[in-house]
Amino acid sequence: MIIVLSRSQTGTKRKQTLVKYIKTLTVLLLTGTLLAVGIIAGLYQYIKPDLPSVEVLKEVRLQTPMKIYTQDGQLISQFGVKRRIPVTLEQMPQEMIQAILATEDSRFYDHPGIDIIGVFRAAVNLLVTGEKSQGASTITMQLARNFFLSREKAWMRKIKEMFIAWHIEQLLTKDEILELYLNKIELGHRAFGVGAAAQVYYGKNLNDLSLAQIATIAGLPKAPSALNPISNPAASKERRRVVLGRMLTTGFITDAQFQQAANAEVSAAKHGAEIQLDAPYLADWIYSQMLERYGKEDAETKGYRVYASVNAEHQRAAQKAVLRNLHDYDERHGYRGPVKQLWGQPVMAGDSSEKTSEQEATSGSSAQTASTSWTRQAITDYLQQQPGYGPLEPAVVVSTQERQITVMRASGDIHVISWDGLAWARSFISDTEQEPEPEVATDIVTQGAHIFIRFNDELEQWQLAQLPEVSGAFIALNPDTGAVEAVVGGYSFYHSQFNRATQAERQVGSNIKPFIYSAALEEGYTLASIVNDAPINQWDRSSGLAWRPKNSPEVYDGPIRLRKALGRSKNVVSVRLLRAVGLDNLIEHLAKFGFNPEELPRNESLALGSASLTPLEVASGFAIIANGGYAVEPYVIDRIEDEQGEIVWQANPKLSEAALSRWIELHQPNPEQSQDSMDAGATIVPESSEAMPELAPQVISEANAFLVKQMMQTAIYGGGSWNKGTYWQGTGWRANNILRRDDLAGKTGTTNDAKDTWFSGIAPGLVATSWVGFDDMSRSLGRTSRNQYLINKNPKKYNWLGNAMVGGEDGARVAQPAWIRFMQQALEDVPEAQSSVPDDIISVRIDRLTGKLTQRSDHTARFEYFIKGTAPDQYVERDEFVDPFQQTEQQQETDNGSIF
Template identity: 65%
Template sequence: MKYLKLFILIIICSAVLGTISVISLYFYIKPELPSVAILKDVRLQTPMKIYSQDGLLISQYGVKRRIPLELNNIPDGLKQAILATEDSRFYEHPGIDPIGVMRAFVNLVVTGEKGQGASTITMQLARNFFLSPDKAWMRKIKEAFISWHIEQVLTKDEILTLYLNKIELGHRAFGVGAAAQVYFGKDIGDLSLAQLATIAGLFKAPSTLNPISNPQRSLERRRVVLARMLDEGYINRQEFEQAASEDIQAKKHGAEIELDAPYLADMIYAEMVTRYGKEEAETGGYQVYATVTSKLQRLAQQATIRNLHDYDERHGFRGPLQQLWQLDENGETEAWNESQMREFLAEQPSFKPLLPAIVTRVEEQQIQVFTQQGQYLDINWDGLAWARPYVSDTRQGDEPKVAADIVTEGALVWVRFNDETDFWQLSQFPDASAAFIALNPADGAVQAIVGGYSFYQSQFNRATQAKRQVGSNIKPFVYSAALEHGFTLGSIMNDAPINQWDRKSGVVWRPKNSPEVYDGPIRMRLALGRSKNVVSVRLLRGVGIDNIIQHLARFGFNPDDIPRDESLALGSSSLTPMELATGFAVIANGGYAVTPYIIERIDNEFGETLWHADPAIAPPLNGEAQELMAQESTEGLTEDANATQHYAPSVISKENAFLTREMMTTAITGGGNWSKKTYWQGTGWRANNMMDRDDLAGKTGTTNDSKDTWFSGIGGNLVATAWVGFDDMSRSLGRTSRNQYLINKNPQKFNWMGNAMVGPEDGARVAQPAWIRFMREALDGVPESYPPVPEGIVTVRIDRTTGKLTQRTDHTARFEYFMKGTEPTQYVDDEEFIDPFEQDTPAQETEDIF
């Protein structure tokens, strides 16, 4: 009894001393302990994701991949696997597991090494947030105290949720949601038990136990996890055996990009960095929704790429990239084997839709190639015959007769699948560059944007960064200025050569039409539709350079980019495709200056909207909209003195916008009667041939020597601008000679705008086909949308030749629109009247050039 009392006393004293020691130690290190209250509002570093308007992932930015998940969105199987292997008594202990501590102590006594850390999930969370992973006594003590604090602040479910989302699991995957994507390319809810056990096995040592770096060790660890689940009663023996033997198909997966639009993604990334700073943008978990839809963006990219290939292929084949082997003097070869080809091609870049390939066999009119994907493809004559030799931008060689005229065995070439003709063909990376931009004219929302053939080859965004001369694309804005200064669609202009001595340069300036056809007196509507250069110059003279520049500034064009000489009437100004499309949006929406934008909204990682675009909009072109505008302007600023008006400013009258669009319409439809010799074609006639719509309006543009080609136009609810040219501004787009194979082989519909076209390259032949391809699909099923005639517009019947009033109702007359008060007041005299049917001069088509 004496010894028992002594033993009990020793235990009590030890307990008291231990408690005092623990309390003393706690207060000693308390100043060094972090506040765990921040865990209540912890914000995990999550990458920024960019989506299309319809929710397809475009890109992801940020080094750490993390997909934050609520606990109820994490499968029970994974939670059970984690608890079984990491902390089976998690819901029972207060953050420190006494049994685990004793087990670690016994292991230390027996082995003399700190092999087991006795860490609970709470302690691991404390280490991950606040401490280093070093195995030191003081770190373990701090870890225990912090864990106890955490248990006072957070619930068990909150701790487990943070733990599953915070921990690093290898290959830059943070949290179980990201791990599911990185290792299996799936959402966490779609994983099998075996895959869930594999992820649970990563928690012990992600760098050495992951199924990509160490598949065998990962397999062994998976079996351990499943065995612990079996011991804890979470699974039965059959489930254990099935999951332990399953082939989990693990490999590294990148972000699941559903819409590859890198130029758009790069623009949005830059805007987010401007808003939030680089670190915050990349780690704040922002989910950014673009204004583009996946359908329109894909259409724009496909149209731009196809159009560049059409241009490039009609100019000829520039030869293989390399000759890897060739015939020797005896006609024999030492061809590479398949292993050599695989190894070589694996190191070659690819630019969708182009694939690098090696020619392995050449027959009479067919070749066989071995592709980067390890496939042998046969390319028949349909995919080869286009490849006549490229000589220069203006010359092509003879058409090939056999495949050996084009390539030989051992040649490294590009191939691509032609969606329009449904076969594989020989190809090449286009030398020319392109850009495309489509806007909603009502509010400026970008509907599609393409900055070049491939972002991965060149990050220069030509849609927003390339200032190029616009050629005749400037003319609608010049004509709009003329309407402001008394000219009308029926005004008669003198389409005759101009010769002007320039005292400064000492030379004569002679602007020319292209082709050099001059029609004498011509109505202003026809002059724009047929892009008469000299008429544009005469209008500039009539309005005045200063007035023209002031008017162009209304469309958002920087006056500093506009030359103060008469060449501006022909498009010597340099603008970006985005600036040009924005200007045409003013014409399309009835005269309102909208601002382009690319972000519709920004959400946080939980889907809560943080910011939503609130653009100034152009009201619908009807009386109700005007009344609404007037009502809003008279209501005043009631709640917020700094509130902004949501309607875009009116920069030209709706009458001016209507008449300018009318002239652009006839640039596509033409007019008159062929049998009566009043018929004429506008420079954009191909759009009329390809699209059965009456609401199209557009304008071609070509600069000197065809260095820049454009087409801008309006259709339905869209405004779009296409540009094609060389990045090397000294190069001309040239001309092409007839390729009989292309003419015979291509479907007739593509002959109007595809690689079968011949002659000098210009806006109608080079840029317009991309616009047509895009608009034809984008507007499929979209109702025609033509603006109503404004109240300030009147319609009268005029004589086609003189623009004066007429009482005739035959082919010599037409109804024309005028601003009220500017309509003609005189009737055509018999002496002035001319019947084109009795004339010998046929109607002519005019292409435009500056």
């Protein structure tokens, strides 16, 4: 039997089957969903103990490097492994935000931290290819990984990443998440965040970047090492095109913008921080203090902004003065030869039993030099691997002419060095001997020599140079506050990190004498006191030897006033004063200036400067003389700010009386209120949110400091009469000859065999100490013979200051020029200021030879200062009076003797 179903019955059957399938599918979907939820819940419970708390993101602190600035806001350095420049979302250019979103997470503002579409796409890709090439990471997930997880491609890490991302989305707004991401993401070359990347790759602020540069940075998160434009410019350019293509697809840029940016040249190059003042010795000193205060981790990552007490212009002046001074010394002692001979034959220098290590290295390498010249590419490749120091640049001699050479720099640039830049380079034999002056260029160097060159500002051209073997240090302080105004620890921090200004303890020589004279004043001596400048012979029974301290040079004036004795730095007078004061009393007095009594030698050599002190300690001692007797404490950090610019530490130095008076005057209430307060009988106190500074302890009297400074002024200006032939010069006369000011005071210092040379001086608002010597303490600074080329090319007055000086080296010739050059700039706009005379100081006319009162007003007399009650009470008798102008020629020559 055949059953025929109607069309309606067939449709009903199909509907029933479809409903059945839908029900089954629904059950399966619900079961699958429940199962997925169960699995996810189970996974969550399983890994929950290992999940970090994202609450820390509310108070996240990005690891921001410490930055050090001058007092006037110029960046000196930054410290910290990670470079980061935090930028708010509002401060970022819109194109940067668009490029990141288009490339990394175009649905960022639409998903809850996990992009389901992206996850599905990655899953399909895995099924099709079998590879985990697509990670489906959202920006929130990347942030989770960067803060809490690793980059390992593992399922469990990805699951953790999703859970953390979901937590983050519950805790922070989308803008907060994006801002954290843009500041946290690693972008290669130690740059973290887009702000730092802009600086590292382009040396610019974010808002100064072009579209091409923005796209380059936006392409880096995928693979910072492989795609960065410095390490792999070709791959970076291709990645940049991908970023720009996605920006075009999302409508962020036009086709014209795409074409222009995609075809732009790769312009990236590695940049450091925007250093405005390269002062590494200063920066390192501050860095070490920050480590002591906060520890390495916090100091380098909390984003501290440290402001030094140093003025940028003073620091530049000090650095320039020290470098010029060391080059002057080095050049007048001769040329030690090229760094290396790359091809050809080196110059055969004269025989010397005292070759330096540099010469030995040069001569030792000559046997291995090539016989033919190198190609241009080979030269530049070689030079780019060679170090430079300060103003010194490595170069190679590519040709020589009769009186000039042609050199190539690492950049490939070619320069001709004329005879003016070469002629100084007579050969070095030893610290005390130089070869005759060169006649032609090949007497100095030959083709193929690796040399140093530097740009000479005075000649306005490049000149042959060498790395000085001699060392130097310089430090300047504000004597009223102790603020460090400038510090230089050596020729080049990158050659030697040892800070000689703060760490090198060297014998001070005659720099100790002002402090000895200060002790003598405490014992009743005056500036007019007569001391016998005559040889001392003291037999030592224990050693069987006689101690014979000598003047330098060995000229003795007989009876001499204290003022003149210090001005001319008489050694035997210093010894006699020590004996008069007593060694124990002297050491006790020196301790008042901050010198550690436990480290001072307890014998009479102390009078000649056998004590070893740092330049900082010496300058601090002279600051007490400069400020009226107050022991201010040196400091180099003015204030410390946090990332938000809030001050977390502020220097609060104790001040001299003069500085405290100025502070009070500056912070006085307005005149009307002051008058009202006085009328009401109220006590006037300064109106200021700042606490009133404390007065520094006074360790010597104002009168004592004034009189010592007077004697130090004589060291610069001398005394006597030109017309009457009685004029004499102090050891520091060059300062007066060049600076032409009447408000300077100073003291030279030279140790035995000129192993250490010093000059410390006082000027309005400044006290500074300059030191020059070899790091090898056995090495003497030596002497030089005449070099006519150096004399000819120096302006006449600077022949007394620069590399043209002839003879034995000492504090005046070697250390003082740096002090003078620094003061030339530091005092340029500072008016002359005479010291005020303390109330307990009087002035009377004395006879220059006897120190007694006189009624004469000619060249035999002068006005002298005395503490009240200490002035002489006797007049010079007729039979005592001697007119120096009428003395014998021999005596005149003695009185006009050496400038030492």
